[in-house]
Amino acid sequence: MNKFVKASLVAALLAAPLMADEEFGGIGVTIYQVGDGVKVAEVIPGTPAAETKLQAGDVITAVDGVSLKGNDIEASKSVLRGTVNKPLEITYVSEGETYTATIRRAQITVKDLEAAKVESWYNKAEFNAQELETYASATESNNKQLVAVLQQGSLVASDKNVKATNLNGIYIERADEFAPKTPKQQLSKHSTSSLKGFTRKTISFNLSSAGTAVITILNSDGAEVATLRAENAQPGFNTLRWNGENIPSGRYLVRIEHNGSISGKNAVLK
Structure with a gap:
């Protein structure tokens, strides 16, 4: 590179x-x-x-x-x-x-580990990255956790000896500080569903096969607005009725879970 x-x-x-x-x-x-x-x-x-x-x-x-x-x-x-x-x-x-x-x-913090302090801590210029992580964790506040160490923009492997220069700790807030995460199975190579319409009265979508579809609507802050289920939905075009009259206008993420896959699409509610 x-x-x-x-x-x-x-x-x-x-x-x-x-x-x-x-x-x-x-x-x-x-x-x-x-x-x-x-x-x-x-x-x-x-x-x-x-x-x-x-x-x-x-x-x-x-x-x-x-x-x-x-x-x-x-x-x-x-x-x-x-x-x-x-x-x-x-x-x-x-x-x-x-x-x-x-x-x-997530909230991410990039923090300089200060090479001079690291060298002073271990009294040596080279050290194992696992020792470095122990040092970095000890110097950070309790509501953040170290997840990685970078040197010159690249991840430091835990079994690698590195010289204490140009080091950065990457921290995130602890998981319980935030709302629940999107399920890990969110990735779909070939999505089995796709959003086709989003109004205050109906949500339309296509399915590649039969099966229950769970539609979740999230606002711009990631908060769940509504969750709807279409039991035994059929392949092709489907329409689900709902009441969105009291939902503020704006941009929403509409997520569809169907047969183990998840698709998501942003849509504007007028």
Whole structure:
């Protein structure tokens, strides 16, 4: 990987961790811009992204249905970041196949581990990464937990000896600080359902096969507005009646669970 790409990684979702401490709502990946979107360089363990099948080398092409093609890295970063707990839908390409996943942002903290303090703590310039994690955890507040250590924008393996320079700890809020996460089976290679219509009286959707469909409506803050069930729904076009007269106008995420797959789509309620 060349120096230009390394610099792009550092300027990506972790927002130049070698330069400054920072807190933000994010999904937990480092990225760099490519022609069709952003390429995933690292998926940070313990973050929301790590609960999906997203992996290094995948290309995120759209967020909430908006293409990332032609963006610069700052524009792409801004749409992936956002309100903590707010879900977003990503579309990405992995090994030639297109996938979608709905991910709920977490509070992520990037913190400089200060090489001089690390060296002083261990009285040596090189150390095992597991020792480093113990040190980093001991120096952070109780409501955050260390999930990874980066050196020059790359994950440090737990069995690797590294020199105490350009180190950053990646922390997230503990799980009980946030609303329940989107189920891990949210990823679907070939989704069996798709939203076709969303009004205050009806929700329309297509199914590829028969089976119960569970429709969940989430507001822009990630809070559940309504959950509906279509028992024994049939293949093809289906319409489910509901009462949304008292729901505020705005943008919502409509999630459909059907036969083990989950699809999500943003829709506007007028």
